[in-house]
Amino acid sequence: MQSQRESGNTSAPLLLWLNGGPGTSSLLGVLAETGPIRFDPDSLEPKLADTPAWTDDFDVLYIDQPVGTGFSYASNADGFATSQEEIVLDLFEAFQQFFQLFPEYYEKPLYLTGISYAGKYVPWLAVRVHDENQKPETRQYPLEGIVTINGFTDPTSAFSDTAQFLYQHGLVDRNGEAQIQEGAEILAQATELEDWLTAVLIIADFGNNETGLLNNLTGYTQMYNVADPYDQGLPPGTWEIYPEFVNQPKIRDAIHVGQTPFGGGYDVQASLLLDFPQSAKNKLVTILNNNYKVLLLNGAIDLVLGPRTCTSLLNSSNDWRDLDLYQQSKQEILKDETGSVVGYLTKVRNMWQAKVLGGTHYAPANVPGPVYSILKEFIAASSIGR
Template identity: 30%
Template sequence: MDLLLTFVLLTCAHQAVWGDEDVSLPDLPPGEAPEPILTFMERTYKTGRARAAFDAGSPLLLTPYIEEKKLDEARKAAYVDSDYLLPDMDSYAGYLTVNKKYNANLWFWYFPVSGKSVEETPWIIWLQGGPGASSLYGLFTEIGPFFVSTDNNLEEIRYSWGKNHSLLFIDNPVGTGFSFTDDDRGYATNQTTIGENLYNALQQFLTIFPELRKAPLTIAGESYAGKHIPSLGVQILWHKHEDEPINLQGLAIGNGFIDPLSLQRYSHFVREVGLVDDNVAKSMNDLETAVMQFINNGEMVKAYAYYNYLLQLFLSRSYLSNLYNYLQDDIDLDGAYMDYIQRSEVRKALHVGNTNFTSIGVVYRKLVPDFMGSAKMWLEELLENYRVMLYNGHLDIIVAYHPSCSTYDSLSFSGSAAYAKAKRTPWYHDGKLAGYYRVAANLTEVMVRGAGHMVPADKPAASLGLISAFARGISLKEDTASLVDSGKNLLRRLNYCIASDDTSKSCKTEIPLYVNRLNTEESVIPFEYHHFDFCTTDESQSPVENLGQVVFGERIRPSPYKLEFLQNVECKPVCTKTYRGSDSDSNKRLNLLKMGMALSYQHHWILDNMPVTWCYLVNEGGKTYCSTGFPMGCQVRKDMAETTEQILIKFGIQTGYKLTWVIGYFLYHGNT
């Protein structure tokens, strides 16, 4: 089986075998036999080969269209049928041939930004790591416009980077994902070839989509893409006076495997955070010393074998199963998209036909001799010409933050001295400490709190704010939440019309009002809306949240309030609640409401994809102050002798919405 061929490191009597090379490995401390690292990676990326069923169409090769200058036809052919995506979402997919001799082709999927000028809006090329991991992983689980739900349908990702940018995903290198070659010699064996192939494909892509040539470009990715990104970047730099221009503005590398030599600081890091004891740390340090010696001697396969052994040792002796986040017990990564892309109608829409979808495998194996090579020299050259952001999730192990700092500190460029003296500054997102950053010359280094190896998956809102700021050259001194849409997966361009108008119009009459968690400055504990005895509705259509938001109580729910465009509503009953003094459940529900009001808990609603704000006069100068959220209630006078829950909403074409909310409790003869 093909999967078996990917186990390039076979631990047996402390021997590692790669091809004809036999590498002796040192004895390990007592313990269970460690798991091969590629087994770990295959569990991560749901790897292997899968073939579609019937009627999937044929692979769309766009290079012949380009050569014949049939660019309009190429664009039309590449269009993805939106019947299999989300409504009104434009995208394009197809193959670009990068080596005719070996029929080597790179597959892409492109999403132009919606509602903004493509020519002026920053755009992002996303490259996955591995090597050999498909960029569809990043698309469906990290930054793309949608994910695959448990019922195998698409739902919109709340904090997709596509909200503020056009996105281009490329399955890279050749042989990764849907990219393919007919000849074993078509696979890349070094990073230079990978960069050349990417540049070749990019120039072809921009011939079909020339509106992107002037748009500001950021090349982004994570992990082993720490090599892919610089290899493409230098090709753009080296050819900028020869070929059609590409408006490259920056490179953003997350937890990047840039320079394996300077990364060999694992033992100290994992010992300091308490994941291994002194004996294991010493064994790891011995392996690190050997890895560095092999790299310096040019013995890259031996360096790779020892590096693999180092990570295996850590996993087996720390009893962890996750190298990507040491606070997570196991890898909980969504692989539902793997089933989705095997559907024949989806494959036909994506123009891949029955092409095998492959991750890791042969691509990884071909690059083992180059695995421990460095891309640092390219990054240093790029720093003299473009902005570079190097960001790390601080809970990662495989490309951990502290070892990565050794790489960053070793960079030699004109801003090195300034970087060494740069002050570490807090970065805030939505009023919360999101991480820390340092800036000097063209280099920005960021540590993202609470994130592991896949930063956008762990911290979606903050990562969108981070990339939005970087792509626009905006300082992290400002809270990055201002750059992020606050809405959920239903946040799309919506047109509204009056219910009596022609129903054939592509507009909506009902304006959704969503409720969010309640919080207060008096307590650190938030509560979900339905924790209180408010009016509720069917929550099955709730926008999907990530695990972190659920844990912290930020689960947005549909509200029971039915609002129609340009229809004023006053004092319309929503629901009726009954409380009896003799009933313990009534008392519990009522006391919870009283507690919430006494502690000034605040509602956080979303109306027409915007947060509902509370505006009131302040004493100084009669000015109006507005803040997001509003009190859930207050103690009222005796003459308001009934508990009420009502809402007054008035619509105006120019003035927006005005809401009056009343809910309260009163005291009468010592009873509530």
């Protein structure tokens, strides 16, 4: 989708947007998070978003991936990815084809962005693009930086202090805190041993909605909002209705998908089961150490992937050359145009860590204004050392 700020804007940066899941279609991003389109849940008619859209100022490329997600399909089970290595092979091929079809984008700044499980996809793809750019015979992709929102980049960091967080919010007692902390320690041990089956069972046991440890201890059926046990993160009915919306013949015609079935993502999740507990921290550190711009944004009330998980991730990134600077840094207060506090921002060279007040797991949807303001400021900022 091209920037709506000016017709034919030739200078707007290009943003690649990826939803997470795994198995969540990036059309959800178009229709409920960062795109300019919404839909009426009763009539299934499209309408313009009444909140800031990322396409207001930027060109945004939305890709359904891994293969089997949304309108991206595989003819049989062998086509489903089982690892980030396989995901990035497919994604980079699509990425290359896009630039071959639209070579004008070689001249525009490029940012790779995504939410939740895309906290793995984004750094993996960024490193792949970086590596490709080191080849002298290759036309350079104009990669400037990456953005992750509530990224599931490093599962061990995500769960390391969840028990304390839930206790401090009054959601569990000391006994419940001890149970959750025990699981986090087993997860860390299994991760160190690369015992991925044990690790994924711990994660599944914690958050399996109505049968998991979180539900048993707190009654929460969703993990998107620490203040609401039932919040699905998006407007009521979105998850159930948006597949029906995109499957309408007129919508399928408009996005040129022919008779391709719309995948619900379950096969994608199953194929990537053992990828769930694996970390992409080393890929993120590679991007940081090569002076790319990095924005790590978290909604302050995301129950599982809030700001504390990003702080744990960065503090455990021992190979990050600016770790000492980060640990000595001080955050600044973010205010909107009315002077109201909307969040906090820490800057260390090209790394920005943003915390958005009121932001749930789907912060671009529930606090779109502050998220978009931070994004614009980040992209407008000069890169240091590149």
